[in-house]
Amino acid sequence: MYDLLLQHVDVLQITNGVPSILSRHDIAIVNRRIAAIAPQISPGLARETLNGEGQIAIPGLINSHAHTAMSLFRGVAEDVPIEEWFNNFIWPLETNLTPEDVYWGTLLGLAEMIESGVTCVADHYFMMDVIAQAVQETGMRALLAWTLFSGADESDQLARARQFTKQWHGAAGDRIRVWMGPHAPYTCTPSFLRRVAQTAQELGVGIHIHLAETAAQVTQSLSAHGRSPVVVARDAGLFDGPAIAAHAAHVSPEDIAILAGHGVAVAVTPKTEMKLGIGVAPVMALREAGVTVALGSDGAASNNTYDILESARLLALLEKLRSGNARAMPVGATLELATAAGAQALGWQNEIGVLHVGARADLALVRSGAAHLQPLHDLAATLLYSAQPADVSTVIVDGRILMRDRELLTIDKPRVLREVAARIERLTQRQTAQRIAVYPDARSA
Ligand SMILES: [Zn+2]
Structure with missing residues (x-):
């Protein structure tokens, strides 16, 4: 039956x-x-x-890099460069967030994803325990990573991420899996990245990290460490297990060879990358080298939607334009980035992203x-x-x-919209003296 x-x-x-x-x-x-x-x-x-x-x-479409709860900040930081976007808007605003805010923001984002055909998301954020609860309740599938930053409380953050992994990895009938989420090499020291990599290996889980988003990040990494962000990540052991590198917009041929050699998947988020003017990964070169390229939205504060078909469309158009070749990124290959390649990137290959007998x-x-x-x-x-x-x-x-x-059927959308509306005035009060982290000023590089 x-x-x-x-x-x-x-x-x-x-x-x-x-x-x-x-x-x-x-x-x-x-x-x-x-x-x-x-x-x-x-x-x-x-x-x-x-x-x-x-x-x-x-x-079902697969969103390989998102900050789902940032649906709360859709439209708050328009037409600003990435430094201002982080330092003057997002990181001050995120200090206003309570676990309840993150919970309702996640439900808003998940509702939008389901309404646009997305069935699985690789989410990277904090207060991950309430996000896991939202994913469990809605019936979505997700790969969750608790964002980690260097700082005085590194050991506490690692202990919390370890506890979260033990509680949620494989939960909800394996709809929820957990990886480690170091934010980026510019917000995490090499020694902290090494501790994160060791923890991931002990727990048998992968790594989801932002990597080489801007040319300035590469310049800063070369001047601080004498190595590119990709090499810093590799040397810290982050690529010793499965890994997703979000963006990878500025990678050298040597970086591409490292990503390919270690089986690191790249989550490209073309709408965010175009909107912030930071550059989009060399998708064709990555694919030719054998790197799995998947599609993400990033947060709604930079993308403004969680519409993965729109991201796929933008990527195909961009690759045709910049290569001057209408044959670049044909229809089937582009749709694959949003389906089977996403499954590969998230470690669910052949299980999701395909309509075959035996698949989920x-x-x-x-x-x-x-x-x-x-x-x-x-x-x-x-x-x-x-x-x-x-x-x-x-x-x-x-x-x-x-x-x-x-x-x-699993989300009370009128209630979600009411809860979000009731929070917006408080959430958009900006106190720029308080920030989640500090984005390094490109001019100091
Ligand atoms: Zn991101």
Whole structure:
């Protein structure tokens, strides 16, 4: 007996960057996994059926780098360079956050993600225990990393991250996994990075870190350590296990070889990187070297949305523009960054990001009837270049329906919106004397 049967959907599959469609198929789900995909499966074999006529079934989208609770700061710091963005806005504002604020901000971000077809997020933030609680309650899948900074309380931070890992790694039926989250080489000393790497190895978990976001960060690293941020991270042991490097916008050929040699995945966040004017990773060179490149949003304070299809679209357009080659980042390969490559980056390869028998049942149904999607000459191209979050009708994670016909089933959205609205005035009071950390001034490099 199947738990759920999706009927009459067009199934998007991508193999080695080449998309294909199974027209009008049924997808049977049992015990949280895809059990069968066939032209016709008897509805009598299923406890629950869902008619997907006129809809495209896609692998759930994977957001490989986000700060979900920063939905609270959407639009607070516009048209400013990264130093001002951190020092005058984000890091002072984040000192206002209480665990309850982070909880409601995370629910707002998760609601937006589910509404846009995202089923899994690699989240990097603090007060991670309430974020884990929000992920557990909503039914989302997440890889969580508690952000760590150098400072007087390094040992306390490590002890807390260790405790958090023991409590949550593999929780919620393995929907939640935990990695270590050192913030960046410019906010963590090499000796602290080494302690973080050792802790990750002891616990058997990976590393999620910001790396080489700006040219100035590379210059500062070379002058302070005589090594690039990638080499500093490698030398600290951060790449001895699985790792996600967010951004990696400014990497040398030597850095790329190191990332490839250690199997480090790069989470590129093109909208944030373009908006802050800091540069976007050399995606084609990374891919040619064998680096797994996945897509992230970063926080909503820099991206303004958690729409991963928009990020995918921007990346494909950027690569075509900067290479002068319309064949660069074709449709299937680009969609793969937001699905199977994300799964690879997060350590869930072949489990999520694909619609195959045996995979976890993490998927989204996209309605294809809207005027901006018709006619359907090429479903994959329509998805990448034309679809909007509002076209996503239904989202399933681990076999559980989280949104049905645009109705969120695990999040009380009116309450989330009320809770967020009630907090905004207090949260946006800026006391620039207090900061979470200090972004190094590029002029002092
Ligand atoms: Zn980030």
